[in-house]
Amino acid sequence: MNIKPRYVVLFLALAVLLGAAGSYVGLEYFGSGSKEQSQSEQYANTEAENFGSLTEEQQKEVIENMGGDADLKKVEQAYSVIEENYLEDVDKQTLVEGAIQGMLDTLEDPYSVYMDQETMEQFNQTIESSFQGIGAEVSMVNDKVTIVAPIKGSPAEEAGLKPNDQILTVDGESVEGLDLYEAVLKIRGEKGTEVTLEVERPGVSEPLNIDITRDDIPLETVYSDMKKVDGKKAGVIEITSFSEKTSDEFHNALEKLESDGMEGLVIDVRGNPGGLFTDVQEILKEFIPKDKPIVQVEDRSGEKTEYYSEITEKKEYPVTVLMDEGSASASEILAAAMNEAGGYDLVGTKSFGKGTVQQAIPMGDGSTIKLTLFKWLTPEGNWIHEKGIEPTVEVKQPQYFYTNPVDIEEALAYNDNNEKVKNVQEMLKGLGHDPGRTDGYFSKETEKAVKAFQKDADLEATGEVDEKTGGKLEEAIIEQVRDEANDKQMDKAVEVLFE
Template sequence: MQNEPNETKETKKVSLTFYVASLLIVLLIAVLGTVWTLDIVQSSSNETVSDTNSEEVDSDSEEIDSSIDFQPLEEVYSILMTQYLEEVDSDTLIQGALSGMADSLDDPYTTYLDEVESSSMNEDIEGAFEGIGAEVMKEGEYVRIISPIAGSPAEQAGLLPNDLIAEVDGESVAKMSINEAVALIRGPQGSEVKLLIVRGDREFNVTITRDSIPVESVVYELDAENPTIGYVHITNFNRPTYQELVDAIEALEKDGAESFIFDVRGNPGGLLDSSLKLSNIFVEDGKPLMQSQGRDEEPYIYTANSDELGEFKFDKDSVLLIDGGSASASEILAGAMSQSADIPLIGQATFGKGTIQNVLDITGDGEIKFTAGKWLTADGTWINEEGINPDIEVEMPEYINLLYIDQEETYAIGDVSEEIQNLEKILDALDYDVGAVDFTYDEETEEAVKSFQAENDLEEDGVVTGTTARTLIDRLRELIEENDTQYDAAVEYLLEN
């Protein structure tokens, strides 16, 4: 990874001989259980996309140890191709070898991307794809949700940061790579996917209808009760985000906004150059935005620079909302706004992703995405697995963590389960009297359900399934939106300061 953002360097690319040998190395790893560390040789020019998810940079690598004997690896490859019980497809071995090499590092952000996966990642960078709308990573036997994207099917279904996906359409993800799991989760707009979710010590199924995740990464409006306060929610960091944010600020100022609430809650990150441009909006030229550090390198300090990162500057009173779903590029922005622009952070601690990823083409149609360095906040703090703490900590209501109600199940009087306790908590949050909140669907629960059904023009049968379950979740979501304690704290801060 290069330090200087404008310096041109040569990118090291894999030669054909070494490409084949590298594949064989992973085959031997699988057989012998030995982990080998390899670097890339042979110079060629190649533009890359890096990710903090990311940064557009070039990459240097050291030459590999010329004493490595590749003969045993070639023999293993030959044996598998010629003597395995069934006929072996060489492309299958190669794809598996590439994936295995990346997976051997036990780094959730380092992975081999085949042609389809590479195209999918490029769609993400451009800001458009079809799926459920959630940033995910592999964690042990699960796929962990870093954050659902605002307004996405994943968010509407009630999925939360740190939920764990155990199964996709009944298929366990335990032995899948992150790319294999994502390929199953994604799909055409309008199609459905069933996920088995683990939240804490509880499991539940959720069926989500996939959709086209919108390109727009900035949404904004004036506060309904305080029209001099502008609200700007940044949902991702892709290529159009900088201009979208500038347009949003200018539009709100034109409409009378004098102070602003910026929001990166649930924002899983994106391109590093986008986070730098956004950070530059709030920081005076010459002050630090962040630092990056590659292997055996001293940290490089990125500073605000209108000539390189954009001329638009913002200096009105503002705050930034953060939470556990604010990751990567969101954390870079939070660090810059807090440490170099003295803008208060309100909410809860961020996710804690402090690494930078590069993507390099390799021979063939695939790419390798790998962790190339780490980033530090403006003052040099590495926030990896720690996150950034808010200046004003504000928790959301407890009912935000209530579980999704499975619309395919039927809950009725006499049932006893944890799902019933969750259902009663939802009814209680919506101000329906269920008596004691416990695990039993008793007569009081049934009467509460009938009251809910009557007020929502549903069949009054006292049974929760299908439409009743879906409507309960819709009303809970509306309640959460109406009682955003973190947003309310931001409004109060701006009015009092």
């Protein structure tokens, strides 16, 4: 299987993530579908087994003990007062749901959330087959619905959503005040339907409107390839997320590359939002000797549990890890362990920074509380939460990788001066049409470059950037980004292997 090209730009987001929901460390998929195992079961199985969290008996005890504490009498009193005296009839279930949601809100933790029965039913999706939607992982950051990373090859990636985009409206309706799951339900939908997201992007002064056509989202997580550089064979394994079959897929890919004579390996976790701890642990057991921990997990009392591999020696060949601001959670566990415990280089840009672990606790009626129970630490005991991991070898992609979709309301023309012009200038420069400057002023040189591009694209050479020209620019940039020959981060990762 050939590795899919890395789309770290505009319509193909830069490999990133905030972490996945629950054991998926802060990750939510926009989509709809079915699954063999519910998320609540999935989270309980994953984190209870791996982190020694609440057992089924303990979960039942928590539920049974609710309401028995004297401190809850005030809550009961408020419930009775509202139910018996409020001007209008109040649904009892709504009061209960609101009380639970209110308690979680006071934690000010974007990863601790409540999902009622209806929400849980809609989120019972598989993480190992496919679903319908736009294909993106999201989280709450500063009370805003924030893109962690588009899924590889998804409509969200192709439309230009990027890590850290903050969603303001969905089809013109504000998502302010909604919790994560309420917002997600507005965004997901059936294949073939279109949704318009208004997003606020760091470094861009005006919101962007991005149209996305929903589609089937396959969740293949491992891609492999062999590159020949100066007569040497460099294996590449890209991991797009850590799901239930990822470690098996990784082991199969690794065995194939090793049998084909691989002399060095690049593990690419750019844009990987994280996932199941079990799978990243199994992958790390291939590379980290047992004299150092793979990861440490710390509970509320400060007690730490260390996790180890069983191998005695490192691989005979060199390894590098490729990461970026879209690499989060389980991806960061991998990167930190490979560097601190394995001594391997990290190439790319600083990772996202999610160092907490959640478990979903079923409430007995189909609803679930997903609660932060632990923090994870690197092998050397560092907590990277909201800090990220710095690469040992920093390298960015060419500037045009980071351009934005061309949002045209009025045609851009000579003498205009704004961020949209600057964005177009970066695109033109990346496509080999020198705009003369890239500061946002639409000069005569820029006009000349636009005309040259329009001529190459079989458009009328007006020198102005209208909607049609903007669309062609986007298409050309996507093609440029998809070309593996332009992936400077990958080039550097392979170069570091054989230095």
